[in-house]
Amino acid sequence: MPVYDYACPDCGPFEALAPMSAFTDPCACPSCAKAAPRVMLTAPRLANMDASRRTAFATNERSADSPKRLSSHGPGCGCCSGGKKKPSRTLHRPDGSKSLMGTRPWMISH
Numbered sequence: 001m002p003v004y005d006y007a008c009p010d011c012g013p014f015e016a017l018a019p020m021s022a023f024t025d026p027c028a029c030p031s032c033a034k035a036a037p038r039v040m041l042t043a044p045r046l047a048n049m050d051a052s053r054r055t056a057f058a059t060n061e062r063s064a065d066s067p068k069r070l071s072s073h074g075p076g077c078g079c080c081s082g083g084k085k086k087p088s089r090t091l092h093r094p095d096g097s098k099s100l101m102g103t104r105p106w107m108i109s110h
Helices: 051-063
Strands: 003-007 011-016 090-092 098-100
Touching: none
Parallel strands: none
Antiparallel strands: 003 011, 090 098
16 A cells, blocks of 8 residues: 555644555544545655665666766776777878878878
8 A cells, every 4th residue: 555645734744554546535634533635745655665676666767867877988998998098000100191000001191
């Protein structure tokens, strides 16, 4: 059974268990026994769910639209990937010209 919020006109808000079939019915106030209408102060919670399952649902709900990122850098970055930086395949000649080693020697680079 879910826990619903009710507001007594004399005593103020309180929570009570109620069956889902009676979600619109008023509930008797535990202090003064007057009929109190149901109000939406918080989202209804299921009382029969264990804490680990509730935590898993909350985690899935958070990650549905904003997943956690492990790093702000891309794969293979030199500062946090742990490995060495990839060697450059650009060949720099003494006259200032450049070319890629091993691939397309006929292409002119910038």
